Amino acid sequence: MDIRRALSHFSENRSRPIPPRDIIIDTDPGQDDAAAILLALASPEEINVLGITAVAGNVPLPLTSKNTRIVCELAGKVDVPVYAGCASPMTRDLVTAEHVHGKTGLDGPVLPDPIMPLQDTHAVDFIIETLRSRPTGTVALCPLGPLTNIATALKRAPDIAGHVQEIVLMGGAYFEVGNITPAAEFNIYVDPEAADIVFKSGIKITVMPLDVTHKVLVTPTRIKALRDTQTKVCSAMADMVDFFERFDTDKYGSNGAPLHDPCVTAYLIQPDLFTGRHINVEIETQSDLTLGMTVADWWGVTDRAPNAMFMGDVDAQGFFDLLTERLARL
Ligand code: BDR
Ligand code: CA
Numbered sequence: 001m002d003i004r005r006a007l008s009h010f011s012e013n014r015s016r017p018i019p020p021r022d023i024i025i026d027t028d029p030g031q032d033d034a035a036a037i038l039l040a041l042a043s044p045e046e047i048n049v050l051g052i053t054a055v056a057g058n059v060p061l062p063l064t065s066k067n068t069r070i071v072c073e074l075a076g077k078v079d080v081p082v083y084a085g086c087a088s089p090m091t092r093d094l095v096t097a098e099h100v101h102g103k104t105g106l107d108g109p110v111l112p113d114p115i116m117p118l119q120d121t122h123a124v125d126f127i128i129e130t131l132r133s134r135p136t137g138t139v140a141l142c143p144l145g146p147l148t149n150i151a152t153a154l155k156r157a158p159d160i161a162g163h164v165q166e167i168v169l170m171g172g173a174y175f176e177v178g179n180i181t182p183a184a185e186f187n188i189y190v191d192p193e194a195a196d197i198v199f200k201s202g203i204k205i206t207v208m209p210l211d212v213t214h215k216v217l218v219t220p221t222r223i224k225a226l227r228d229t230q231t232k233v234c235s236a237m238a239d240m241v242d243f244f245e246r247f248d249t250d251k252y253g254s255n256g257a258p259l260h261d262p263c264v265t266a267y268l269i270q271p272d273l274f275t276g277r278h279i280n281v282e283i284e285t286q287s288d289l290t291l292g293m294t295v296a297d298w299w300g301v302t303d304r305a306p307n308a309m310f311m312g313d314v315d316a317q318g319f320f321d322l323l324t325e326r327l328a329r330l
Pocket of ligand 2: 027028029030032033057058144145261
């Protein structure tokens with residue numbers, strides 16, 4: 001290629017817009033799941049939501065699949081297909097978190113029951129079919145709850161591991177250790193066997209642990225910024241935060257509650273908000289005392305092969321500026 005052709009080829013490529021990433025969100029809303037979903041649905045330049053799969057977690061499956069549709073309708077995105085998935089963890093009884101999220105899982109604002117239907121297909125089948133039918137390496141999975149749906153899909157159809165572009169998930173902790181037990185973070189604790197399958201899958205994984213999410217605190221100033229937009233979505237979000245932050249501020253004595261799950265969707269939009277290390281992460285599945293612990297080799301003290309990008313820091317104000325600007329669009 002001569003130099004002029006090379007230069008014009010280069011500038012064509014530079015000016016060609018990057019297409020949005022195709023993703024499947026797997027979720028257990030949860031007010032912070034709602035924030036993550038709203039951020040994705042408000043960001044079509046970067047994110048194309050192929051479907052949202054609900055899983056049991058913060059509250060039982062009938063509520064998480066209902067709440068997912070409530071959130072889609074709040075965003076005015078009634079065409080996003082929503083699928084119900086697994087009602088309980090792979091081998092254990094379900095543990096829920098109404099003490100944080102309220103009886104409905106979405107306590108705070110008064111939002112109407114959804115009109116949009118649930119799809120007939122099971123979430124696990126949707127995940128498998130979508131990954132098999134699309135070009136390899138083009139679909140990212142974004143789990144915001146226990147990893148039951150994702151691990152069940154991987155167990156039933158091991159070939160899909162080679163099709164996933166990346167898994168970006170909220171779960172685990174290293175420096176912050178646990179929020180549901182002294183050793184474990186909620187999403188991993190609820191279904192440690194599922195988490196173990198995912199972390200051993202060989203798929204590229206990016207993790208948003210409590211170490212990051214505990215740095216994105218919804219302070220009174222940040223809630224005010226949401227309310228100041230005077231939009232329906234931001235004010236519903238502010239009402240959700242008002243509800244669940246009572247629990248966290250009492251527990252941690254912090255100036256506002258952490259907003260966990262939108263770290264996943266913010267990463268897809270603006271990855272440079274986050275920094276971390278590519279390290280080995282193993283899941284404890286045996287010990288009663290430390291069940292669900294993410295044993296993260298942050299300091300590289302073993303020779304276990306790295307299997308995950310484990311985030312450790314975030315530009316918190318950059319994150320909230322992004323969240324507020326995007327939610328105000330809806
Ligand atoms: C995680 O647990 C849930 O309560 C939240 O929605 C988040 O996904 C934080 O530990
Ligand atoms: Ca969640």
